[in-house]
Amino acid sequence: MRSRQFVGLRIDDFVTRHIVRFLRRRGWRETIVPFTGYGTAEHVRVMGRLVLRPTKPRTYLGMYAGQFLNQRGWRNFVSIPVPRRPATIQVAGRQLEVVTDRSGYIDVAVRTAGLSAGWQDVTISTDEASATPAPVQVVSSDEGFGLISDIDDTILSTWLPRAFLAAWNSFVLTEGNRQAVPGMARMYQQFLAEHPGAPIVYVSTGSWSTLPFLNRFMKRHGFPKGPMLLTDFGPTEASWFRSGPQHKRHSFAELARDFPNIRWLMVGDDGQHDPALYREFAELRPDRVRAIAIRRLSPTEQILAHGTASLLRDNADLRWDSPVVPEVLGADGDELAPRVSRALKEPD
Structure with a gap:
């Protein structure tokens, strides 16, 4: 039946x-x-x-x-x-x-x-x-480097996920009022210039409906062009709402399958689940991750995102063992860039 x-x-x-x-x-x-x-x-x-x-x-x-x-x-x-x-x-x-x-x-x-x-x-x-x-x-089959980037609060300040502010930023503000995270575009340009032909893929839980805005935003602020793997609002086969973390897990697995020779630099933020999801993928596929870079939200952004200035960490973050790949933290792209450069030069 x-x-x-x-x-x-x-x-x-x-x-x-x-x-x-x-x-x-x-x-x-x-x-x-x-x-x-x-x-x-x-x-x-x-x-x-x-x-x-x-x-x-x-x-x-x-x-x-x-x-x-x-x-x-x-x-x-x-x-x-x-x-x-x-x-x-x-x-x-x-x-x-x-x-x-x-x-x-x-x-x-x-x-x-x-x-x-x-x-x-x-x-x-x-x-x-x-x-x-x-x-x-x-992408050439000889390419061994690639960059995966989150969007919300990693390159674009949105104040997610607090409902009222997210709605205000998403539904009311004009595009010109959206702010780029300082230094992130420069950092991406730097690493892609060092690896000509390498892909950058933006993986986000944002809606496909925002794609026209995101394309204009990235062009205006100098972010490198690259595929975006977004999702959609609405029901799934089993629930009323889609799972953002599951969307990212699925996207990482697809990229690992489609580019078997690439080791990824994964860039996200600590406002939601990026640290845990990136570490999970690195532990499952250490041969596919070169380094992890996490943008630390400011206390103001943490309050707007969580209602508290202290970072709400996933259980996966609470561990004693050493990371399987280099991990760096920074407030923005200008702070992250030199730390990521050092991490990428570390021997495997």
Whole structure:
């Protein structure tokens, strides 16, 4: 006897289905939102999302007023997915037919042959949405260094996870009011300049809906371009909310599988679970982690994040044994950079 689907999924699917029908009658049409993928000469991971958007711009807003409102944080979370729709991926002369998932996402590994290292474009299309380029970073099989970075409170000050402040920062403030953590962009640029061709992958529990804002933020503040592995709000197969730590564990495992020769520098912060998750991965796969760098939140940030100035540490942090890989702490990128450099020079 087949078990019934979780009630949260059924409700979510019901609402999405009826909204899509309503908006199609209002003239909204399919649009591909490309995500940045990654891969090697043998395979690439292609990601994107199929959503509905109005075909005509809202002319009743003046140009400047429209630009201002479009940068309000809440607009990042308003998107209407098109679930279970056929789509076509073209990469390296091959054509692959796929179907979007229940939230409109496309996430598929495509076998390739002889792709050159560097940035490449694949295309995603449907019978309604025109072919849209999706960037893919192809990494050489000889590359042995890579960088994994968290986003919230590591490169972007958000004051997460306190509910009121998180909502204010995410839904109300304009993009220009978001602050970059000092020195982090310089540190990333430095290490990638020392390892030309190495990938940087941003792994965060943030929503895919914030991707347009994150792309603009990173470009404005000089952060290196790289794939982002984000998640989505809403129910899962078994619960009403997704697990942020589980999303990160799964992403680390995928990167270890997809890049078997890379040893990662993992950068995060001590505001939530990064220290425990990074150490867990390093202990499970010490051959895949070169070093761990943790940004220490200021007392003010700790109070805003936890309601106390003392650091709330995971049980995994409370241990007596030595770390299996070098670990460094610092208040920002300028403080972390020289410490990470020394750690990377330490013999294995």
